[in-house]
Amino acid sequence: MITTTVGNFPKVAEDAYTTKVIGAISRWQRKELTDSELERVFQEVTKAVIQEQETAGLDLLTDGQVRWEDLLNPIARKLEGFEINGLSRWFDNNIYYRRPILHKAPRWTGPILVRDYQFAAQCTSRPLKAILPGPYTFAKMSEDRYYKSEQKFTRAMAEILHQEAKALEHAGAPFIQFDEPALGFAKPNMALAVEAIGIVTQGLKAKTALYTYFGALNGNLGSLMRAKVDVIGLDLVSSPKTIMNLKHVPIKKTLALGCLDGRNTKLESVTELHALFNVIRKILPLEQIYVNPNTGLEFLPHEQALQKIQRLQEAVVSYGER
Amino acid sequence: MLLTTSVGSLPKPDYLTQARSQTRRGEMDPSRLRQLEQRATGEWIKAQEELGIDILVDGEQYRGDMVAYFAEHLGGFKQSGLVRSYGNRYYRKPILAGKITRPKPVTVDWWRFAQKQTRKPVKGMLTGPYTIMDWSFNEHFPSRRAASLAIARVIHEEAKDLERAGAQYIQIDEPAISTRPEEMDLAIEALGLVTRGLRAHTITHICYGDFKTIGPKLRRLPVDQIDLEFANRGFELLAFFKGKRFPKAIGLGVVDVHNHRVESTKEVVANLKKALKVFKPDQIYVDPDCGLKTRTPEEAKEKLRVVVEAAQAVRQELMN
Ligand SMILES: [Zn+2]
Numbered sequence: 001m002i003t004t005t006v007g008n009f010p011k012v013a014e015d016a017y018t019t020k021v022i023g024a025i026s027r028w029q030r031k032e033l034t035d036s037e038l039e040r041v042f043q044e045v046t047k048a049v050i051q052e053q054e055t056a057g058l059d060l061l062t063d064g065q066v067r068w069e070d071l072l073n074p075i076a077r078k079l080e081g082f083e084i085n086g087l088s089r090w091f092d093n094n095i096y097y098r099r100p101i102l103h104k105a106p107r108w109t110g111p112i113l114v115r116d117y118q119f120a121a122q123c124t125s126r127p128l129k130a131i132l133p134g135p136y137t138f139a140k141m142s143e144d145r146y147y148k149s150e151q152k153f154t155r156a157m158a159e160i161l162h163q164e165a166k167a168l169e170h171a172g173a174p175f176i177q178f179d180e181p182a183l184g185f186a187k188p189n190m191a192l193a194v195e196a197i198g199i200v201t202q203g204l205k206a207k208t209a210l211y212t213y214f215g216a217l218n219g220n221l222g223s224l225m226r227a228k229v230d231v232i233g234l235d236l237v238s239s240p241k242t243i244m245n246l247k248h249v250p251i252k253k254t255l256a257l258g259c260l261d262g263r264n265t266k267l268e269s270v271t272e273l274h275a276l277f278n279v280i281r282k283i284l285p286l287e288q289i290y291v292n293p294n295t296g297l298e299f300l301p302h303e304q305a306l307q308k309i310q311r312l313q314e315a316v317v318s319y320g321e322r
Numbered sequence: 323m324l325l326t327t328s329v330g331s332l333p334k335p336d337y338l339t340q341a342r343s344q345t346r347r348g349e350m351d352p353s354r355l356r357q358l359e360q361r362a363t364g365e366w367i368k369a370q371e372e373l374g375i376d377i378l379v380d381g382e383q384y385r386g387d388m389v390a391y392f393a394e395h396l397g398g399f400k401q402s403g404l405v406r407s408y409g410n411r412y413y414r415k416p417i418l419a420g421k422i423t424r425p426k427p428v429t430v431d432w433w434r435f436a437q438k439q440t441r442k443p444v445k446g447m448l449t450g451p452y453t454i455m456d457w458s459f460n461e462h463f464p465s466r467r468a469a470s471l472a473i474a475r476v477i478h479e480e481a482k483d484l485e486r487a488g489a490q491y492i493q494i495d496e497p498a499i500s501t502r503p504e505e506m507d508l509a510i511e512a513l514g515l516v517t518r519g520l521r522a523h524t525i526t527h528i529c530y531g532d533f534k535t536i537g538p539k540l541r542r543l544p545v546d547q548i549d550l551e552f553a554n555r556g557f558e559l560l561a562f563f564k565g566k567r568f569p570k571a572i573g574l575g576v577v578d579v580h581n582h583r584v585e586s587t588k589e590v591v592a593n594l595k596k597a598l599k600v601f602k603p604d605q606i607y608v609d610p611d612c613g614l615k616t617r618t619p620e621e622a623k624e625k626l627r628v629v630v631e632a633a634q635a636v637r638q639e640l641m642n
Contacts, residue, residue, distance in 0.1 A: 010404075010405075010406075011406065014404060015403065019404065025410045026410060070408075086580075089501065094456065094501070095407055096409075264459050264461070265417055265459040265461055266459070266460065298405075298406060300405065301402045301404060301405055301415075
């Protein structure tokens with residue numbers, strides 16, 4: 001089993017690295033801090049977050065997405081064609097994101113995350129994955145005043161995300177993950193989502209993953225297996241049915257299974273996790289899976305976020321030693 | 323008919339906002355803070371009376387977050403480390419960590435304090451069990467249902483105490499109810515435990531909702547009145563109620579609380595008239611969309627003034 005996280009990490013840690021991001025951002029907003037001074041704070045926190053993942057023993061790291069306000073903002077702000085609107089609820093969470101509004105044809109004008117990726121990658125000798133929103137979720141969670149067509153908007157986003165993914169691959173990212181939480185809600189257009197991710201990953205040599213989380217995939221697991229990616233991320237916590245559904249679907253991909261609750265402070269016991277691994281083992285060989293918390297860890301205070309990855313690693317190591 | 327009220331929170335005056343942060347930093351004595359909270363409450367009671375509002379609120383000058391306030395005063399909760407809610411905003415999310423108890427009444431003293439200063443009825447204001455559950459971490463209960471029902475039992479005790487103290491209106495806010503339509507039945511069950519056996523007029527306020535999915539179940543919410551945001555959706559919600567003969571009273575939000583612009587009396591009158599095509603006059607309570615705490619005190623008063631003027635104008639017309 002390869003241990004990893006879904007992506008984000010708390011930006012503040014009262015019990016560890018620092019809470020200075022809060023003050024730095026407000027000073028930067030008041031123009032009392034320059035871009036590069038703010039960037040230095042982000043780099044400091046990124047380093048600390050990577051250090052924590054390394055110390056915990058995770059195999060595949062992320063930069064903790066400490067610069068990210070939400071999944072869409074960092075990308076939308078750097079593309080032509082978008083404005084950022086007011087707050088909307090982020091799926092079934094009591095957490096908000098700023099809704100991008102598309103008002104003209106979207107255009108990628110150059111690499112967005114490459115510098116951040118390069119900084120993070122040189123903080124560790126372990127592999128570090130790059131994370132991007134998936135095209136379907138991006139379109140679904142934005143307001144489309146230009147195409148007025150979900151299909152056209154989603155395909156356009158797929159082209160853009162393909163360019164960004166190419167740039168990240170070129171910068172050395174060995175693994176690129178696309179987050180598609182929208183697939184767990186309402187009745188997603190799976191054919192469109194699968195088509196779009198195919199556009200994104202076309203010709204990429206890096207390993208690619210499509211991560212779903214929150215909500216429930218229900219009957220859509222089968223169509224997800226047709227997505228042109230190497231790894232499919234599934235949240236086994238938010239909907240207990242997901243693991244049952246897995247038994248009835250031919251598994252054609254490597255799976256990344258969300259086994260700990262990234263949205264609740266309650267810490268899973270090693271015994272509980274071993275029981276879950278036992279269930280998973282009956283469905284597919286454990287050597288072929290990634291394991292991670294079900295969602296990003298920013299829903300948790302730092303103390304519990306850190307405990308979750310430590311517990312994950314502990315459970316995986318002790319499972320191998322049984 | 324067309325009684326006017328507000329949803330609950332009213333903005334805190336600057337002196338109180340300052341005092342709260344001074345107290346947090348240990349620079350002000352909590353008893354001094356309490357005096358200022360009383361002063362602000364008294365000022366809001368007077369302001370609501372002067373504006374001519376029919377059913378008053380205490381304005382929640384002594385509360386911060388609507389869930390955290392109850393978590394701090396009930397037993398069984400812990401406070402978490404900082405969690406980001408959006409942008410650069412952080413808060414401490416309550417943790418359900420043990421058996422939920424109510425060592426003593428939470429809101430009754432404040433309700434009495436406010437009611438003493440006016441002859442108009444003051445609403446008792448509570449946060450609903452489903453929302454408290456949904457907006458907390460859960461380390462203790464085996465399920466979301468178990469947590470909601472345990473919280474409901476103590477909120478019920480609180481409601482009973484408010485009623486015993488003389489509250490004729492008790493509002494139990496459930497803003498979280500609309501986020502997970504699949505849990506609407508749970509929210510209804512928990513709210514039923516809260517309102518069971520109450521004689522007071524009970525109200526629930528719901529916001530930011532996706533009414534396509536929860537709408538059909540609204541009539542099953544065990545309260546006398548359902549209070550909803552109409553203004554910030556351009557009154558399109560009226561279409562949902564049209565021709566349905568809704569069996570409960572409806573709290574009609576007629577001014578948008580997220581907007582600095584103060585609506586004109588004329589436009590609110592026009593919207594009230596639209597609503598009267600769907601609801602009966604004595605079925606409607608008129609108020610702002612949501613709590614006014616994010617507006618300035620002046621904006622809040624102006625918005626409330628428009629609520630009152632519009633309701634009065636329409637009442638006049640109906641009586642002539
Ligand atoms: Zn509201």
